[in-house]
Amino acid sequence: MTQIFGRKGVHTQLKAKQFLVDYSLLTLGTALVAIGTYFFKFPNQFSTGGVTGIAVILSSIFPAISSSLFASVINVLFLFLGFLFLNRGFGVRTIYCSLLFSGMLAGLEWLVPLSGTLTDEKLLELFFGVILPALGSAILFNTQGSTGGTDILAMILKKFTSLDIGMALLYADVLIAASTLVLIDVETGLFSVLGLVLKSVLVDSVIESLNRKKSFILVTTCPKEVCDYITNTLHRSATFWKGEGAYTHQDKWVILTALSRVQAVALRRHLKSVDPHAFMLITNSSEIFGKGFLRA
Numbered sequence: 001m002t003q004i005f006g007r008k009g010v011h012t013q014l015k016a017k018q019f020l021v022d023y024s025l026l027t028l029g030t031a032l033v034a035i036g037t038y039f040f041k042f043p044n045q046f047s048t049g050g051v052t053g054i055a056v057i058l059s060s061i062f063p064a065i066s067s068s069l070f071a072s073v074i075n076v077l078f079l080f081l082g083f084l085f086l087n088r089g090f091g092v093r094t095i096y097c098s099l100l101f102s103g104m105l106a107g108l109e110w111l112v113p114l115s116g117t118l119t120d121e122k123l124l125e126l127f128f129g130v131i132l133p134a135l136g137s138a139i140l141f142n143t144q145g146s147t148g149g150t151d152i153l154a155m156i157l158k159k160f161t162s163l164d165i166g167m168a169l170l171y172a173d174v175l176i177a178a179s180t181l182v183l184i185d186v187e188t189g190l191f192s193v194l195g196l197v198l199k200s201v202l203v204d205s206v207i208e209s210l211n212r213k214k215s216f217i218l219v220t221t222c223p224k225e226v227c228d229y230i231t232n233t234l235h236r237s238a239t240f241w242k243g244e245g246a247y248t249h250q251d252k253w254v255i256l257t258a259l260s261r262v263q264a265v266a267l268r269r270h271l272k273s274v275d276p277h278a279f280m281l282i283t284n285s286s287e288i289f290g291k292g293f294l295r296a
Contacts, residue, residue: 022143023096029139030097033147034104036132040125042067043117045188047180048130048195049173051075051149057176060184068109072102078152085156097140098148126191130198138206170200213288214264216257218271219243219279223253226278229270230255234263258288 037052045060047053055070075098082094117125140146154169177196181189220226223240230238238257245252259267264282271278 022093025139025143026093026097026145027100029136029143029145030100030147031104032136032139033133034101034108034136036129036136037071038068038105038108038112039114039118040129040132043114044122044125044129044191045180045184046126046129046195047177047184047188047192048199049150049169049176051078051147052133053173053176053192057179057183060180066109068105072105075099075102075148078149081156082148082152086152086159091145093143093145094148094151097145098152101147122187122191126195127198130195130202134199134202135206137203141203141207212261213285214259214261215283215285215288216255216259216264216267217281218255218257219252220255220271220275221250221252222275222278223255225274226255226271229274230257230259230267233270234259234266236263258285 040046041048041052042056042059045056047056051074052067052071054074055067058070059065059067079095079098119125137146150169150172157168173196174193177192178189180192218226227238227240230236236257236259238255240253240255243252243254244250257267268280268282271280
């Protein structure tokens with residue numbers, strides 16, 4: 001009985017630790033999006049799609065109301081629609097990040113009111129206005145969260161229509177960015193379109209980089225030493241099976257495992273000392289599902 005409760009206690013501690021890690025990452029990602037948006041997007045009126053892009057355009061039409069306020073109101077409106085149409089399918093993490101994002105924008109506007117841009121270098125500010133939100137969005141997507149907004153609209157459309165949601169949102173973002181050419185000015189419009197392109201490339205690249213792991217296929221004559229090192233030192237698992245060399249007809253063992261980049265370097269060094277003639281096939285992968293990696 002003590003052992004059962006002990007296991008439950010360990011399991012609870014692990015869940016609590018994972019909860020803290022996940023929500024710390026969600027908070028960090030949301031903060032990066034909010035900082036990049038407030039300090040660089042809004043002052044320059046960069047509209048790269050989504051809720052913040054709509055907020056920039058509305059603020060240019062109604063200059064008495066700030067972009068931060070428009071973004072907060074639109075986010076809350078989308079949250080209401082999410083509660084109305086999505087019910088249980090509406091993610092708790094999305095609600096948390098959406099409310100946190102709106103609160104951060106309002107807090108930044110109160111703590112650090114801006115009367116203009118931080119610098120006179122518009123291109124430099126575009127890079128920061130794209131890189132920080134892209135990095136934040138990648139962290140959020142990687143932790144199964146989002147700042148709400150048009151993501152909630154995508155969930156609703158996916159539930160009730162057969163539209164290609166990804167393409168529909170992309171077209172909407174292009175339309176929002178391009179509209180700044182007419183509603184604000186040509187220079188800002190061109191910067192906004194450029195920012196949208198950079199954002200699309202950066203988010204995918206950062207997500208892939210965050211998830212990048214190494215998958216190994218090893219052919220060795222020392223399976224015990226290699227597997228012991230993987231399981232006992234690197235604390236990973238592996239699968240191995242017996243094979244035969246096509247040329248030498250000697251017995252070989254094929255080992256399959258997946259490791260982080262740091263663990264991959266350690267395994268390569270160990271193999272060099274244990275079996276210098278081992279054959280290694282190492283590939284980068286950003287989609288490894290299973291215990292210790294991504295959740296399917």
